[in-house]
Amino acid sequence: MTAPTAPATTVGRYRWVICALLFFCTTINYIDRNSLSVLKTIIEQQLNWSEADYGWIAFAFTAAYAAFPSIIGRFIDRFGVKASLAGALVMWSLMAMAHGLVSTVFGFAAVRFLLGAAEAANFPASIKAVAMWFPQKERALATGIFNSGTNVGVMISFAVVMLAERFGWQWAFITIGVVGFVWLGFWKTGFDAPEKSRRLSPGELAYIQAGLPRTQEKLNLPWTTLLRFRQIWPFLLAKLLTDPVWWFYLYWLPSYLSKERGRDPLKSALLIALIYTGASVGSILGGWFSGFLIGRGWKVGPARYGAMLLPAVFMPLTILAYYTSSFPLCVALISLATACHQGWSANVFTSATDLFPQKVSGSVVGLGATTGGIGGMFLTLLAAMTIQWTGNQQLIFIWAGCMHPLSLLIYWLWLGRDFETANVDAPPDLNQAHAKLLTAGSLLAVLGVVLGGVIWTHWDVCVKAAKLAGAAQAATAACGVIIIGAALFYAGLPRKNSAGA
Template identity: 40%
Template sequence: MADTALHPGDYGAPPIGRVRWTICLMLFLATSINYVDRQVIAILKPTLEQSIGLTEVQYGYIVDAFQIAYGIGLLAAGRLMDRIGTRIGYMLVMAFWSLSAMGHALASTAFEFGIARFCLGLGESGNFPAALKTVAEWFPQSERSLATGIFNSGANVGAVLAPLIVPWITLRYGWHAAFLATGVFSAIWIVWWYARFRQPKEHPKLGDAELQHIYKDAAVEMGPQVPWGRLWGQRQTWAFGLAKFFTDPIWYFYLFWLPSYFSAKFHLNLSHIGLPLIIIYNVSAVGSIAGGWLPAPFRKLGFTQQRARLSAMLVCAILVVPIFIASSVNSVWIAIALISVAAGAHQGWSANLFTTPSDMFPRSAVGSVVGIGNMIGSIGSAIFAFYAGHVLQLTHSYASLFTIAASAYLVGLMILYFLSSGLRSAEIAA
């Protein structure tokens, strides 16, 4: 009977409130800034090839520097969020990554870009552990995949803003200025977060009904503090991490090599590269939100929460498969359509995959599990970036890269399902 008071559609029930969705908006904007900073170098790659003689192999090494640092940072970032909390922790990591992004303007060689990229990877590693821990703190389990899908769609908005902003700044003020421009957005967000973010119990604008709604699963989810080393022995940790290992590299391939792909195959220059990327990442934003929503209709069919999540991920994995022909098509619009669907499906997959740690672990361990899993994903991304740089330098063909992308999600889903026994909760002794 008590639960009926939490639903605004019931007779006489008070409205739940929407403060938690304002928090989700803040996460969305932080992720947008994160991806603008991350994608600047990808858009400028053809420009840097001309201005500093950057090669495919060198570019692969620069991407590797980011991925290696990202993986190292994730080991600490998740634990940092669990230890000091997201209010201070999120501000610290954003300040560090923003300064690192602006530091690219000082680079003039591939080695110097590698150093700047390494620092950027260390800073940006904190975004997703912080955001996912915030979702676990501010949303009940039933809303988390949608909240994750919404904030994760910020990655696509950032990827859309970058091709709008970076070419315009570069053509007028030079590529150095393009790396400096995003620092303003970071400074505004940091002030806003510090002023407005609190834990649910401490938030001055959060009503009792919404607080009860947020914490309705808390009794079974909070759990004890879990030693970090113990998480490495859990099958569920490795299930999440290996699913990231196989699928994270594909997203980074899109992010860091699509401008080069369109330039090499369809001869699109800096003035024309924006439209394909804008279309792809707008579709990706829709895919992120739709993927987060997708478990809901499966739940209405009577599926359990775990089975609904896995079914949504299967749909997304199947939608990626046609991308294997992207290297052989001769129409830029067919290529855009194939990559748009695949990128949107990736984001739908990601919205659900990011939610699985909070499905399988107590809230006190979510940040650490996300950090471990993302670190494993970064290892896969570094290996793939090394491979991509060398194969493109030798063959100038994207065929094997798109073939790997087409199959990675089905492989990742099988590993996730069997290792986690269908997303079963981890059994962690106190």
């Protein structure tokens, strides 16, 4: 697939208005998502939460965020970006407001679960919108820009803390929930498919569509079929391994700065704003760099690899953030970590639209969000248990520094130097069993059973080491491994060779 060569300055810029709408939507998404973590210290003092209680609440969000994206991705491919994202935003805004109406661990967990289910639509819809509105060489930059909304949403978290201190944490949640409805009006009037947009010039439409294959607009491929395409696995594994790094910084960084570095909640929120400024820069630069390389004549695959290499090289250095006695150096290294991850994320997301055509991009990114959510789900459980057990976050910092180079190695070994777009119009033969999926599913299910058996037979030891909640979280993680194994095994079974199977 070749990138268009016409200069962007001659064809209009309305596509960047679409990028701005996605940026603000993502910002709202992360304000609503992250407010609980920056208010954690305040709320846990009033409601007497333990670390394990907070772990369960965070787990509820990530469980929903893992369970629903693949379903929502197919919904987006079928019903379109505009209606799907609007409906999801209404739902998550209402759930953000509902935080102010609950006071028990179960109540917060229930609200967070519904919030996670609704927010799972943001990235599948946004990545599909970028694939619709941008030529290939600009997609990573557009993704980096709208993805920087995640950082801006976190950066302005201090405003939520100030609202909570002035009016109470309940009103803080209600206030942030209202913001989404303002964005909804701009989305309704500003977004449409490029072919239907009255604001798009013929020249810009031609620029967007240059070099793109003429494919049918919609194709219904279930997750069981998508898993049989080899191109999807590096993307899924990268999301599984590296998304939890972002979840770690998102959920546990405020309490780390507060408890292990001695910063009060307001100062912690201001430091987070500083840290995520670096993340915004990393997101945009990472997206720009691969587009720059494509513009210099690089093929798409090497350009993405080049942009992913730098974050993978620098992430291990960020482990030193935990060990340094210099607080400014600690903040600088954590800023580097968030910048590297977001530069990485812009290119990993875009690789999904390089490896699969636009008509199934919602489903593919939805599956990626599911695997990322599964990784985040296990991270919240294991982080809570580790902190409960060891009293610090040392092991988690070490783990977070190693995932990006490992993921890049998987990409290279799996795909080689170039990216080959999957031919989704000729799906694999579903009448045949898929031996690799059956094997992987069986091994994971057996591993989960073994882990569950060890936890069951050593229950008293687990409770003594990590308390009852920590032991229950470990058992939940073992059950999750069994469920994932069963899902892979199911995907590998023979079935009717139909796109809708």
